[in-house]
Amino acid sequence: MESILIYGLINAVMLALITLGFSLSIGISGVANLAFGGFYIFGAYFAWLLLFYLGVPYPLAILLSVLVTGLLGALMYWLVLMRVRGLILSEVIATLATGIAILEFLRWKGLGLGYEFNLPCFVRGGINIGRVSLDYQRLAVIGVGLILLILLWFLTHYTKVGLAFRGIAQDEHTALSMGIRSDWTAMLSVAFGSALAAVAAITILPLSMINVNTGYDVLLIAMAVAVVGGLESFLGIIVASFILGYAQIITAHFFAPHWMMVMYLIAIMVILAVKPSGLFGKFKELEERV
Numbered sequence: 001m002e003s004i005l006i007y008g009l010i011n012a013v014m015l016a017l018i019t020l021g022f023s024l025s026i027g028i029s030g031v032a033n034l035a036f037g038g039f040y041i042f043g044a045y046f047a048w049l050l051l052f053y054l055g056v057p058y059p060l061a062i063l064l065s066v067l068v069t070g071l072l073g074a075l076m077y078w079l080v081l082m083r084v085r086g087l088i089l090s091e092v093i094a095t096l097a098t099g100i101a102i103l104e105f106l107r108w109k110g111l112g113l114g115y116e117f118n119l120p121c122f123v124r125g126g127i128n129i130g131r132v133s134l135d136y137q138r139l140a141v142i143g144v145g146l147i148l149l150i151l152l153w154f155l156t157h158y159t160k161v162g163l164a165f166r167g168i169a170q171d172e173h174t175a176l177s178m179g180i181r182s183d184w185t186a187m188l189s190v191a192f193g194s195a196l197a198a199v200a201a202i203t204i205l206p207l208s209m210i211n212v213n214t215g216y217d218v219l220l221i222a223m224a225v226a227v228v229g230g231l232e233s234f235l236g237i238i239v240a241s242f243i244l245g246y247a248q249i250i251t252a253h254f255f256a257p258h259w260m261m262v263m264y265l266i267a268i269m270v271i272l273a274v275k276p277s278g279l280f281g282k283f284k285e286l287e288e289r290v
Helices: 004-027 035-054 056-086 088-108 136-158 160-169 173-178 182-207 212-229 234-254 257-274
Strands: 128-129 132-135
Touching: 004 035, 004 132, 004 136, 004 182, 004 212, 004 234, 035 088, 035 182, 056 088, 056 182, 088 160, 088 212, 128 182, 132 136, 136 173, 136 234, 173 257, 182 212, 212 234, 212 257, 234 257
Parallel strands: none
Antiparallel strands: 128 132
């Protein structure tokens, strides 16, 4: 029981950490950034290149990777999304194609083909909590998750960029009349979301290995948590992360680990059938639209 409680908490924080960037993009710009999994793996792989090929110190490699991944997200917006803004299906296809292109390019470069690409842990060692052995990296995941939540709350409430984010998210036309540049703000939201994908990857992937297929799994995870919690709701992300995080651990404990990914698909189907806007979403329900 102790292991379920502890690892369920860690898993929930991991899910929230993964989903924050995805939700930030769609909640503000309205763009479902389906390239998210590609940015996630790119961020970790770029940090690995800087660290092991160029000998850059780990903290600097992390910083540079986050910045470059954010710039890549901004570049995707200006070169691709600007041309199709407002065409929802085209936005979905464009971002999904970009993410697949990134992942398959990395696969072509040999990522995940018989050679292990591992990032080092932030801190080595571990502790025992009751009868549960826990390494420090998992504690770091909890710490980074909490810090990001606090920083994002501060950003959206006490900075001009954050207030512009909230203005565009609440009413784009009114925000435009107040002098807020819609495309610039949307570009920043996609860039921030992409950078957060890199932060999540660099924090979580020291616990496993950098693999192209993980990018596709991460996209499914982000979509599931965002859909269940509400695409534009940070509170919804936290609640959905705990629901799905503990559901996964319980499933793995009592059934089998390979059923864990199935939980995401089941959660998406159930929430879309019962409450399409998500637990805390504000998008209109079907009966309100017809």
